[in-house]
Amino acid sequence: MSFSAAHISKRVFVGKLGSNISHGSLSSIYRLVPQPGNNTSITHNIFTHSQYNDPATRRSFLHTETSPENKTSSIMAAPQPHIKLYTDSTPNGIKITTALEELGLEYEVEHVDISTLRQKEPWYLEINPNGRIPAIVDTFDDGEPIRVFEGGSILQYLTERYDPEHKLSFPKGSREYYECNNWLFFQHGGIGPMQGQASHFLKYAPVKIEYGVKRYVTETRRLYSVLDTQLSKSKSGYLVGDHLSIADIANLSWVIFGEYTDVDMNAFPHLKEWEARLSARPGISKGFHIPKVLGIKSDDPEGAKKYQSHHADWVIRSQQLEQEAFARK
Template sequence: MTSLPDIHLYTWLTCNGVKISIALEELSLPYKVTEVDIGSGKQKEAWFTDINPNGRIPAITDGNKRIFESGAILLYLADRYDSDNKFSYAHGTPEYYEQLSWIMFQMGGVGPMQGQANHFRLFASEYSQYSIDRYMEETKRLYGVLNRRLTQSAWLAGDKYTIADICNYGWVRYAPLALRLDLDEFPALKNWHDAIAEREAVRKGVNVPRASSDQELMQRYRLLEQKTLARKINK
């Protein structure tokens, strides 16, 4: 018998952070939340690196267990609390490995490339058009892979919405806001994004640890973008 959850989520409003709050909401699991303000460096403080030695959000504890890396957390939640496979597939099935493949596609491809695009557009101390172009183009290439898959199937793995979709949605959601990436270039991906965005659990999950409208997020990103462009002018 599965023990009752004692989940504590450590997170911030980021592409990786919202994956976990969405999954917890989809699974209707009770959980506590601690904000880890990455802008002020809270993720590097000793109390948090005791939970995630790498000093990155998100992380969870569940009783005496700690789990960090968003992909690992999603797999843990599915293994532990999705015994009826409502949002995942049973181990050993072809669909399970398809699900795992799309999770790793995000963790090893979309996340690193889009993350670098975010960095060079919004946070870099020196302006680099080459770096912006390189990582934006690679992000678009990876979105093309997602789009092709979603022209063949409504969902990334098998015939239902799973943690593979949640994993990738966390990043796709932020691309128009942070990178001005036009999802209309990827029609199947946009339809998939819009369908997920309408889910009640998703609407709740994207507002953890605090509510923030898309407009507020865009204003924040535009200010960061202006600072980066100012560095180009001042070079």
């Protein structure tokens, strides 16, 4: 399969503007030059080491006068996104749409309605072999498509590649960077799997197994208490550092479903306040309803009930199809 992605004409590696990148016995000086129409070009000269080490030669390139509209920029060049997002309105899906909206990135959406099992079709398995949403396809530095799947992997990709201002991230190697990873993986290894099972046994299982319900709902509550304790110690009101991050985004996408899985949010006052405050942010609020209206965050009083009825049938049908497929092997 050939991924559809925007074309990039050539590969460019850009270091700090005005710095050198060695090529054996040669060195290059890169410069980012804004062009009319909100475009930019990257110009570079290649020098011998003796030329590069000569201050006059360096200045002649770095301080070359340009027309007023083409003055040299002092910021680092950032790649331009050509993102296509494959998703549905689920906890894992909305963590990506809310992040994209908060980052202000342009992206294309394809609604993969998981209730129709589109995520199991061969074309989609080429994008995500696990047959789950979300996934993205972007254009990489070599001009070729790159696939990224699993919500945490996508969040890290987006921030590492498109968040130089650290709107949702922290400088790589900083304490906050690693602490952010802690809470990102806390969601992926804890809240996601445990709350997902709680939802299944509570809402979707054809046979109610009391042990399963108690086991996973109790564990979800325990994990919520961990978040609540962390937030009670936070001076900023965020899980990490002094601003919103992908750690908040990832956990929020599941916490908004807390009451859906019989978690009394009043038992977690810091978490409840955090959820309400973050949900009110314009970017997050918009992301909740992409690719379609999210029932539990809509004005529809029957929203949660409709969400449950929509998902109950396909969850069981998907499980049956997978059992049949394994039986044929």
